[in-house]
Amino acid sequence: MTDRLHRLVYYSRNHVSADASSFQSAVDDILARSRANNARDAITGALLFNAGCFAQVLEGPLEAVEATFERIQQDERHSDVSLLAFDPVEHRSFPNWAMGFIGLSDRDAARFSGIATASGFDPARLSGEEIHRLLRDLTLEEEHAL
Template sequence: MPDALYQLVYYSRNHIAGDQAAFTANVENILAASRRNNVRDGITGALLFNNGCFAQVLEGPLGVVEAAFERIQQDERHGEVSLLALSPIETRSFPNWAMGYVGSSAAQAASFSAIGQGSGFDLSLLGSEEIHRILRDLAVEEESAAA
């Protein structure tokens, strides 16, 4: 099935050097490029940053999801990139998000603070299902707040 949907979940360590302004500018560049590429490639998903780590869910046709993940692995802003899951899915969890960025506001941070207390928000201690759930829940909150 060439049009079958897949979901890829990974985490990585932040390797963006500099102060908060440099970090913010780099994340904005990542998001702009991701959104442009993802619209072109039919990828949806969400990105979370917290405590020095990125976590991301990518959804779309297998070939383009794998190509996007390859670009991430080659990006020097990401270190210790760890694939947590790659599996077929029936429907997208983030159909309206070419690349949502969640977890940056204080309210969103509070939403997963209990998880952070349990794991120190060490993404290596969270599985793909937990990362997917966090991102999906935060995306739903974000969409509800925007409505």
């Protein structure tokens, strides 16, 4: 049972400095580590951010998802990690993405009814399923744009 496919969804508060160059290097580091580790561990998913928060979907074998989420929770580049969903699933939603990455502008957010607020995108107002669907739709758009 331990290798049964699971999907985990969380959001957190972004502590990466808003200064453009340090932000870019933090993002590059997170993505490089994620893509190397996740390819090794059979994890796929997507990561969404804006200035205030991260939202991420991880999918893969149960033990690998748990171990990855443990490491992520320890990371000081964010805090207040809130688990929204952690369930067995039949299929991957991000089979082609060791870690898709989407910086969500408020303009993008406005296209998704109900998720844009006066202060921008606020994942605290979304359910795990809504975040999952949002990231899946955005990564599918990316795939078609490639």
